[in-house]
Amino acid sequence: MAREQAKVHREKLELTLERLGTTTSIDDLQVWAHELRDQLAVSHVIYHTANLRGEQVGAFTYGIDWVRHYIAKNYRAIDPVVLGALKRFHPMDWKSLDWSGAQARAMMREATAAGLGNQGWSVPIWGPSGEFAMFSVNHHATDAEWEAYTRDHAKDILLIAHLVHQRARRIISGEGEPPSAELSPREREVLARLSFGESRARVADGLHISENTLRAYIDSARHKLGAMNVTHAVALATARGIIVPNGALPKY
Template sequence: MARKLDDLLERLGDATDLSALDSAVFDLRDRYDVEHLVYHSVKSSGDQWAALTYPQPWVDAYVENNFQTIDPVVLSCFRGFTPVDWKRLDWSSRPARALFGEGIANGLGNQGFSLPIRGPSGQFALFTVNHRSGDDTWGKFTRGYMHDLLLAAHFVNERALALDGEGHAPHQALSPRETDALTLLAAGKSRAQAAERLKISEHTLRVYIESARFKLGALNTTHAVANALSRGLICL
């Protein structure tokens, strides 16, 4: 069963652009005979984008109305790690029910599960399998194909995030002291506290912060820390 995936995963590994991903997603949908598959980059440094099989009117409506801010699937995935089965979510709130109804009206299936994936700079994406079936059929389906689709999802996600992240700046390295300084500031220390911790004068610390700011092209300390964090130059 998993072998059914091998050539596809191979293709994904070699994918150099997003259209290859897109076609892979369509291919996956046909192989597993589900209603829809969606790869959706919810939060990213660049533009949001997606590789999906949803009908365009639904996508447009979703984007225009900023549905991701009320979609229980997105919200739940965003604060979790594990795959989420749609039917275990709380659809009780009014906007959520409206969203679900709208989806059905636009050709979506009533069942689904979604998988959250994160990148190093706060990128956040979803991979969703959408299907039309009763609860028992759906249960059998998830038991049978969950592993396959998760594996596929991870590959799609990895490839997508990698492609998405390719443009990111070749970061300038910080000196050890600069790293120390920014790390302490990111931890909430004031300049005086950080200087004390590093056993140097506050003025010296200031020099490090300024040179780090310069190297990172940052306008102030907060900006420098934010940059360093999102580039992985420091960590909390």
């Protein structure tokens, strides 16, 4: 029963992530953030950039009043989450940050009054052109509940953080798709074999590599294509002509 529920949950999250691929504006992303929040069953989700094209861009489920207040008070300059993430690359539990400053504590009280939860988890995102962004999940929960939640969801949140950032980059830059040149012949071959239905075991066997190595190649190709999952990666690679449907590799 629990396994069945987990499967349904997984499928719903996949659908939510597929819909991320259809967002074409920051407003779309804002609407999508609400769907993601419901899917993750948390109080809030927040994505924001720090220096993409100089301006701050965000998509969030916080109330607009809190966001305006945060900007007006320039809390970015003293927010322990932002300050912590700027020097780190690991996902951070908000509890682990330094909240001892008077300003940080004042911000915390005001945020609580504005309806934010007492727990948070933030993923620092360092992009390929040196840009910095953050994706955070905020929730009302006890420490024990939050520990259990983050243990279960750390992997999903890490993946989602980078997918949202890749989407936002494309929306902001107006670029259609990233160049396909980044994919190595090995990654293209893996996707080509998967595209004509070979199982992972068979692909690994055919290429004389271990299943873990295959897994790393697939994860890598998926990230470079900005794909939500393996099926999506194969579809994107086909659509962009990186692989061709009959399984042959393009000649370049």
